[in-house]
Amino acid sequence: MAPESDMKLLAPGVFAWLPRLGSTWGMANCGLVSSQGETLLIDTPYTPALTDVLLDAVREVAGPAAEPAHVVVTHANGDHTWGLQQLPGVEIVATRAALDHQCIEPTPQQVQALIHDTDPDQPLGWYIRRHFGRFDFSDVQVLPPTVTFTGRYDLKVGSIPVELHEVGPAHTVGDLIVHLPEQRVVFAGDIVFAGDHPPHWAGPLENISAACERILALDPEWIVPGHGPLMRPDELRSYIAYLNDLADNADVMHAQGRTSIEAVRILLDEDRYPGLGLPERLAITLGTEYRHLDGGSAAPDMLALMNHAATIAWEYSSTA
Numbered sequence: 359m360a361p362e363s364d365m366k367l368l369a370p371g372v373f374a375w376l377p378r379l380g381s382t383w384g385m386a387n388c389g390l391v392s393s394q395g396e397t398l399l400i401d402t403p404y405t406p407a408l409t410d411v412l413l414d415a416v417r418e419v420a421g422p423a424a425e426p427a428h429v430v431v432t433h434a435n436g437d438h439t440w441g442l443q444q445l446p447g448v449e450i451v452a453t454r455a456a457l458d459h460q461c462i463e464p465t466p467q468q469v470q471a472l473i474h475d476t477d478p479d480q481p482l483g484w485y486i487r488r489h490f491g492r493f494d495f496s497d498v499q500v501l502p503p504t505v506t507f508t509g510r511y512d513l514k515v516g517s518i519p520v521e522l523h524e525v526g527p528a529h530t531v532g533d534l535i536v537h538l539p540e541q542r543v544v545f546a547g548d549i550v551f552a553g554d555h556p557p558h559w560a561g562p563l564e565n566i567s568a569a570c571e572r573i574l575a576l577d578p579e580w581i582v583p584g585h586g587p588l589m590r591p592d593e594l595r596s597y598i599a600y601l602n603d604l605a606d607n608a609d610v611m612h613a614q615g616r617t618s619i620e621a622v623r624i625l626l627d628e629d630r631y632p633g634l635g636l637p638e639r640l641a642i643t644l645g646t647e648y649r650h651l652d653g654g655s656a657a658p659d660m661l662a663l664m665n666h667a668a669t670i671a672w673e674y675s676s677t678a
Contacts, residue, residue: 365390365415366588369541371518373419374582375412377403381554381635383489386437387582388412389536389545392420393516399426399448400536400545401584402441405493409441428513430522431503432547432584433530434459440466442501451511452503453524456532459560462657466498485638485668525549525569527560529584535573542579549573550597552586554635557642557667559658562650563605570598600631604640608647618648622670638671 366374371393377385389400397420402409417424431439431452439460442450464472473490476483505511511522519539526533529548536545548556549569558566573581574591581589589597607630611621622640625631642663649658 365419367419368543368580368582368588369538371516372538372541372543374545374580374588375415376587377408383636384437384493386435386548386584387545387586388438389582390416390420390426391515391518391520391538392416392424393518396516397424397426398513398515398520399429399445401432401438401547402429402444404437404440405495405498406441406444407494409444412441413444428515430520430534430536431456432536432545432549433526433533434463435530435548436463436466436469436495436498436500438547438584440495440498440500443499449505450501450503451505451507451513451522453526453532453534454506454508455524455526456503456530456534457506458657459530459532460500460502462660464660465500466495470495481668481672482665485664485671523572525572526565528566528569529556529558529560531560533560533569535569537576537578539576542577543582544573544576544578544580545582546570546573546584548584550581550583550589550594552583552589552593552597554586555631555637555639555643557639557663558646559642559660559663561643561646563601563608563643563647567598567601567605570594570601574598600634603630604643605647608644608651612648612651618644619666619670621648623673626670626674638667638674641666641670 364376368374373390375388379385384404391398403412428449434456472486478484478487509524513520521537522534524534533547533549581594583589621644626637645663645666
């Protein structure tokens with residue numbers, strides 16, 4: 359059964375599709391811009407089945423014949439791109455650097471194998487089943503972008519101007535944000551998370567904070583995060599404060615010679631960030647930050663980072 363979702367009207371012709379499924383992985387927000395018979399999607403859900411749910415919602419608000427001609431991909435994580443195969447012939451727009459992340463992202467088939475072939479009595483197998491077991495990736499085909507850019511890319515959907523601004527490396531190496539200046543809406547992708555700790559793969563944290571500051575400088579009324587509820591500017595300022603505090607803590611504990619996992623345990627034991635879900639994802643973001651503090655330039659080992667998060671979740675869960 360598909361999770362419940364809302365198609366929220368943010369401004370005339372501009373909608374946010376928001377899945378409602380608590381704190382978990384994979385349930386990403388998407389966007390729709392519709393004007394004068396033209397439609398553009400911002401990201402797709404994780405699987406073909408979820409994408410069909412989104413497309414049904416699109417037709418409800420944009421008309422039964424609405425077929426998006428363009429999809430803007432905010433970044434190359436699978437939970438924002440693996441539904442693209444449900445839109446044959448669509449123009450897929452992304453940053454050029456998004457291709458670099460697509461090369462290191464585990465394939466759908468690899469994720470499917472992790473769900474079914476790992477040991478459920480060990481942290482990674484337990485965690486993967488808990489958060490990804492609801493998805494079927496067996497028939498997913500990964501599609502690359504058909505149009506890539508660096509810097510900025512402008513287009514128009516009917517009468518609505520759309521600005522794409524490259525802001526990576528940040529969450530991944532290839533992030534972009536979507537700015538609708540007349541409607542005062544920004545689709546932030548995974549630059550911004552609401553309600554849960556983010557898992558940032560590229561970093562460093564100062565880049566993510568800078569990308570958030572760029573969003574604020576656009577003077578939006580609404581910010582659509584990659585995951586979680588809609589945000590107002592003051593809520594984004596609070597998120598920036600969280601990122602900066604996390605960076606400061608990472609810097610101090612790295613200088614003390616503590617490992618990133620030790621740093622995570624200290625922050626969790628202090629209850630440093632109460633109210634945020636999925637605290638184990640600090641292991642990913644701090645692992646990324648430590649990679650920069652160590653002067654590393656290699657691509658992230660996404661599976662190793664996920665294993666660190668699973669280990670923390672296992673340690674702090676009463677159900678493990």
